[in-house]
Amino acid sequence: EIVLTQSPLSLPVTPGEPASISCSSSESLLRSNGRSYLSWYLQKPGQSPQILIYVASNRASGVPDRFSGSGSGTDFTLQISRVEAEDVGVYYCMQGQRTPYTFGQGTKLEIK
Amino acid sequence: EVQLVESGGGLLQPGGSLRLSCAASGFTFSSFWMHWVRQAPGQGPVWVSHIGRDGTYTEYADSVRGRFTISRDNARNTLYLQMNSLRVEDTAVYYCVRDLYGRDDFWGQGNLVTVSS
Numbered sequence: 001e002i003v004l005t006q007s008p009l010s011l012p013v014t015p016g017e018p019a020s021i022s023c024s025s026s027e028s029l030l031r032s033n034g035r036s037y038l039s040w041y042l043q044k045p046g047q048s049p050q051i052l053i054y055v056a057s058n059r060a061s062g063v064p065d066r067f068s069g070s071g072s073g074t075d076f077t078l079q080i081s082r083v084e085a086e087d088v089g090v091y092y093c094m095q096g097q098r099t100p101y102t103f104g105q106g107t108k109l110e111i112k
Numbered sequence: 113e114v115q116l117v118e119s120g121g122g123l124l125q126p127g128g129s130l131r132l133s134c135a136a137s138g139f140t141f142s143s144f145w146m147h148w149v150r151q152a153p154g155q156g157p158v159w160v161s162h163i164g165r166d167g168t169y170t171e172y173a174d175s176v177r178g179r180f181t182i183s184r185d186n187a188r189n190t191l192y193l194q195m196n197s198l199r200v201e202d203t204a205v206y207y208c209v210r211d212l213y214g215r216d217d218f219w220g221q222g223n224l225v226t227v228s229s
Contacts, residue, residue: 039213041157048207049157051217060217092156096213100173101159 002027002095006104014112019080021107023093028073029056037096040069040078043106044089052091053078085111114138116208116220123226128198134191134208134220142166142186147212148193150204151222158204161193162212176202198227 003026013019021040029036040053051060053069056076066081080087088111093104120132132148148160161172161182170182181194191208205222 037213039217043157048219048222050219051213054213054215054217058215060215090156094157094213099159099162099171101212103156103158106156 001100002029002097002102004093004095004102004104006091006093006107009105009107011107011109012112013080013083013109015085016082019083019087019109021078021091021093023071023076023078023104025074025076025095025097027097029076029095029097030073031097036072036076038069038071038076039094039096040067041092041094041103042087042089043092044086047089049092083109083111114210114218116210116218118206118208118220118223121206121223121225123228124198125229126199126227128227129194129196130198130225132193132195132206132208132223132225134193136189136191136208136210139210139216141184141189144210144216145212146182146184146191147209148182148191149207149209149212149219150202150225151207152201152204155204157207159212160206163191195225198225200227200229203227 005024036056041049043049057069090106115137117135147162151157163182179197183192207222208220210218
């Protein structure tokens with residue numbers, strides 16, 4: 001199965017500052033259509049995961065534009081341009097390239 | 113408003129059976145692939161199974177293949193997960209998910225299944 005490795009696993013951030021999370025895949029997530037099937041999720045405390053980014057760089061409906069995704073193939077990044085208090089939670093990357101679909105270990109973002 | 117409401121969870125002993133249901137509303141259920149994803153306490157999400165739009169195509173994680181069966185009733189807008197031969201390690205919150213990893217990705221609130229003697 002495809003293994004996704006996230007870093008860092010813990011991310012303390014001052015409000016208003018930027019943040020970045022990396023996700024590295026054990027295999028390429030690039031399909032013949034030129035798209036990399038990597039998504040980013042945020043799970044806020046006590047809630048279900050919610051999608052932020054799909055197909056590596058597409059922001060999901062209703063997601064603030066301070067969130068952006070980049071990367072292709074095996075290396076991906078989620079960036080938050082200015083962290084807000086409501087962004088706390090655990091961030092997961094997930095691959096939809098092939099089954100079994102797999103998730104990264106998670107990155108816990110906390111406010112300093 | 114899109115809603116996915118899971119039900120059927122609970123506490124049961126190893127070796128037992130349970131059927132989870134997921135009632136969908138607010139969208140055209142038959143137009144989407146549907147998934148079950150579970151999350152053990154304090155752990156990350158794990159994909160369990162998916163089913164195609166008309167219910168003829170299914171796939172499973174190795175850990176549940178042969179014990180779990182996913183199905184859907186498009187007339188009732190409902191997704192199911194029949195779970196047999198349950199193990200302690202199946203303890204988790206089970207989420208019903210629409211269009212996992214896609215543009216229309218949406219998760220239910222989750223339903224807790226606890227397997228314990």
